[in-house]
Amino acid sequence: MKKSILPFFLVVACLVAAHGQAATYKVYAVKFAASSYPFTAADWAQGGSKTEPVKIDFMVWLIRGNGKNILVDAGFLGDIEDAKEFKVVDYVRPDSALFKLGLKPGDITDIIFSHPHWDHIDGVGLFPNAHIWIQKEDFNYFVSTAWQKGEHNGGYAKRDVRLMIDKNLDGKVTLVDGDDKEILPGIRVFTGSRHTYNSQYVLVNTGTNKVVIASDNIWIYYNFRHMLPAADGGTLDPAGYVQAMQRMKTMVSDVKYILPGHDAEVFSLFPKAGDGVVEIK
Numbered sequence: 001m002k003k004s005i006l007p008f009f010l011v012v013a014c015l016v017a018a019h020g021q022a023a024t025y026k027v028y029a030v031k032f033a034a035s036s037y038p039f040t041a042a043d044w045a046q047g048g049s050k051t052e053p054v055k056i057d058f059m060v061w062l063i064r065g066n067g068k069n070i071l072v073d074a075g076f077l078g079d080i081e082d083a084k085e086f087k088v089v090d091y092v093r094p095d096s097a098l099f100k101l102g103l104k105p106g107d108i109t110d111i112i113f114s115h116p117h118w119d120h121i122d123g124v125g126l127f128p129n130a131h132i133w134i135q136k137e138d139f140n141y142f143v144s145t146a147w148q149k150g151e152h153n154g155g156y157a158k159r160d161v162r163l164m165i166d167k168n169l170d171g172k173v174t175l176v177d178g179d180d181k182e183i184l185p186g187i188r189v190f191t192g193s194r195h196t197y198n199s200q201y202v203l204v205n206t207g208t209n210k211v212v213i214a215s216d217n218i219w220i221y222y223n224f225r226h227m228l229p230a231a232d233g234g235t236l237d238p239a240g241y242v243q244a245m246q247r248m249k250t251m252v253s254d255v256k257y258i259l260p261g262h263d264a265e266v267f268s269l270f271p272k273a274g275d276g277v278v279e280i281k
């Protein structure tokens with residue numbers, strides 16, 4: 001009995017090892033704009049300092065490997081009204097920012113949306129070949145319930161709703177149903193922060209490390225260092241937001257591999273791979 005089972009386990013072990021080996025990626029943060037507004041920590045973290053200044057950037061993340069060029073979020077176009085209150089400077093269209101890594105818009109195979117706020121989703125039309133991954137509840141709320149009386153559509157742009165509905169009609173959207181799902185080999189998504197109705201963050205295997213692309217599930221490092229939830233309107237569940245940050249800590253070997261959504265400090269913490277581009281390693 002034992003003798004016959006052993007080879008079976010060896011085969012399974014080899015298959016698992018081969019699978020794990022194949023699915024590793026390089027991860028980059030790519031800046032496409034900055035804010036010149038004089039924000040303090042209190043603007044981003046509940047109970048944060050009202051005097052400590054914070055520098056806010058806008059960025060997308062590129063996950064490259066396994067025959068794929070995957071974006072986490074797609075940034076925004078320069079003409080969107082919502083950007084005005086942020087006093088946006090140093091703007092480069094997100095597809096142009098990706099030229100620095102030798103990528104053309106058509107090279108992007110997938111986009112994982114952390115959530116559908118304008119500064120993350122408005123650039124979806126720039127990448128014609130991309131297949132889209134977004135949480136099912138987040139998508140459904142964004143395109144329908146959010147626009148009913150008494151519901152929350154702050155940070156949502158109507159033109160982005162129309163773009164996403166068209167993408168779905170074209171069969172280019174997969175709705176991810178819930179927490180802890182491996183959507184592509186070596187890439188898992190998680191929920192719980194409720195930055196929007198059901199925002200998600202991404203765990204990527206780089207071979208040597210695991211990286212959490214938190215996007216706005218951690219707005220800035222200050223939230224994470226002080227374990228403070230996002231300020232005003234930044235989460236529908238402040239306790240869940242903090243719990244998710246604690247959970248992220250258990251996913252990585254070093255907390256430096258947890259990336260917030262808008263902190264300019266990211267670009268001085270990792271090795272430069274181009275102007276406004278760092279590799280997370």
Ligand SMILES: [Zn+2]
Binds near residue numbers: 117119120216261262
């Ligand atoms: Zn954002």
